Amino acid sequence: MLKPLFVSEDHFCEAPPALVTRGARRGQDARAPWLALAPREGAFGRAMRSLWLAYQPIGRCHDRRVIAHEALVRSDEPLLCDPLALFHAAELKGRRAPLGRRIRRLIACDLVRIPGDFFINLGPEDLLDPELYDGGGPLAPFASRVVLEITEHAPLDGVPNLSGRLQRLRDLGFRLAIDDLGAGYSGHVNLAILEPEIVKLDAALVRGIDQDAGRRDVVRSLTKLCGKLRSFVVAEGVETIGERDALVSLGCDALQGFLLARPEREPPPVCW
Ligand code: G
Ligand code: MN
Secondary structure, eight states, rough: OOOEEEEEEEEEEEEEEEEEHHHTTTTTTOOOOOGSSOOOSSSHHHHHHTTEEEEEEEEEEETTEEEEEEEEEEESOOGGOOHHHHHHHHTTTTTTHHHHHHHHHHHHHHHSSSOEEEEEEOOHHHHHOOOGTTTTTTTGGGGGGGGEEEEESSSOTTTTTTHHHHHHEEEEEEEEEEEEEESSSSHHHHHHOOOOOOEEEEEHHHTTTTHHHHHHHHHHHHHHHHHHTOOOOEOOOOOOOHHHHHHHHHHHHHSSTTTTTBBBOOOOOOOO
16 A cells, blocks of 8 residues: 655655644545645646656567567656656546546557557556547557556456456457456456456566576466466566576466566667
């Protein structure tokens, strides 16, 4: 759970505990009692106006070809350049849906000029936005090139009629991925519910896997399970040649991480 952030025109840091307590005592929103003190736009407004996407390649193991890029949101606003802080600020300001919509519009612009498949991150809040299911929405014309990543880091319990929503996304032509599998919010429950075309193994499972028999056992069992479910397995956060070789030998279909390339404004060249 992220700590609350203190938002002001040119300041973005953890809220002073005393301020949180005082606000809560006055019966204000216990999550963000200091929001009343924040100016209307400030850092968040500047971040919204300076959003851009970084692209990180995903390379297929058997022929080492780049098969897709993951789109990762960035902002030029120094106080909110960390995407986690940006999303947290959007939630505090009640602007999470507009942020998601703006990101999807920017990605649609890039889909026009950058070839190949795109992996796009969605949070539970995005799954609640009717625009996502609209055949006239910005991503809909590109659906066959888009994989929607749904993270394991956040619970999906608050999304009503989840299976109906996922079916609608598939009907529109999107493919679905579970992101960060192994970081585990809900174990393998999401794997059973989502029946994803793609599974992305969390970097925590990947880190040092060549030196760690326990991680290798877990990844071996996951690739086997994904093989049964016919899910394509991407290992994330691959940084070393040792990790790469271990993941290939354990049956991962594709890899992503600094070893191949860091996320860049223009899709970077890859040699691995
Ligand atoms: O969970 P998700 O896949 O959306 O996370 C992507 C984040 O992981 C991005 O912020 C990206 O910069 C970071 N990332 C991508 N590859 C690597 C890597 O090899 N090592 C580390 N430490 N971070 C990475
Ligand atoms: Mn992701």
